[in-house]
Amino acid sequence: MTLRADQLTLSLLPGQPVLTDVSIAVAPGKITALIGQNGAGKSTLLKALSGELTPERGMVSLHAKPIRDWPGQDRARLLSVLPQQHALNFEFRVEEVVALGRYPHGTGHQRDRQIVQEALALCDLSPFSKRSIDDISGGERQRVHLARVLAQIWESQPEGPCFLLLDEPTTGMDLSHQQALFKAVQHFARREVGILLVVHDLNLAARYADRVVLMHQGHIAEQGTPDEVFKADTLQRYFDLAVTVLRHPRHDCPLIIPD
Template sequence: MTLRAENISLHLSGFDLLRNVSVQVEAGEVTAIVGPNGAGKSSLLRVLTGELAPTKGAVSFNQRDLNDWPVEQRAQMLAVLPQHSLLNFPFTAHEVVALGRIPHQTGTLKDTEIIDQALQLVDAEYLQKRFYTQMSGGEKQRVQLARVLAQVWLPCKEGEQILVLDEPTAAFDLAHQQLTLEIVRQLAEKGVGVVMVLHDLNLAARCADKLVVFDGGLVAAQGTPEEVLTEQLIDQVFGVKAMISRHPLTNKPLVIT
């Protein structure tokens, strides 16, 4: 169990944001977290990454308590793409992606090679020398995605690696949404564990090995997309009448509303 939250509860500002949540993220698998707005999805990611301490319960990472890992070692194994970046400095795309290589001691030449490859992978190599503050929202998000990819680009001797993505496709057009999902699957095939929040159930069904459905700070269901995505659950959690079919190309569950 690479990254595991066990009986997590989170109480902030008088609200129970998470209640007795148990989730595990395995190396080489894609876990998608879905649910309505305010259900606790992003709060869970913040606990899983150590940004917030749970009120109750524990988070373990590679067989150790998450907080027992030295910061630099943890950064070699755990990369996080938040929903919104607060970066407002006039860094070039190259310099932003280089931030992902700071925890590693691989040298300037190797780091430059990785940065170039990461930007190319996310279709942002043309942004190499452009200032981050002059980019569109989608371009900024692609550069930030390249940053976290660069952070887990090479296997780590300290342990298995996890990539955490909070709504990674929100700012993207259809082509870049599809590209992002392809990248996520490629990472999983290389042994990296991916956990991400998605709003689009069909995107989640398409790329995830496991879905975790949140509702009111509780896990309403978890399992494979085929196990989880039922008409009854979508009605119960999202308040939407839906029909479940099969995607003609992928044969994955297709939610029709």
């Protein structure tokens, strides 16, 4: 019962594969961090896992059924995706944007309203709920979209665990809200939601992820626990940057410091 990709090969331009023979499983109840340099294929892998891009070879499956075979609404109840960029040219109120996350569900106005309010509170947005999305900052807007994708998988489903794919969710967020985001994500992981997120802050990945997948030039270069992946020589090889890896003084996880 997972979201998995098996031996994916995918090109955006003919003859130039962005992903080559990539296999990954997003486990329920776990946080998987996808790391790697710009252009390593992280976002493309996320798009392939969500069914937005179709691979030339290989298959993506959700609960052992090919992702393409899921009816749109059923898939949306189980799989929620936060893309990297948002373009909203129209004046929506914050709570209206979050309510979009409830569209795949037929849970009724009352329940949806309650979930929207809870999602807003979880993302520290309750005071902004009636504000126009235009009148808040970029980081706050990012939190609104996070609240929307969380509202989409708020309740467990009879078909099996839900999955959450987040592409650079901390973009534009201040430090405290970055931490709050990962705490919220942990909260969902405890409810058996499988989470895959693209993240550039390696220390956030080290502290919160159960598994780390390092991508390099369209391949999976390394994967394992944060302790297994975050080694100085590995990071130097794939990020082209000298780093020192220490132990975090308070949390039992690696602490990465660029030299």
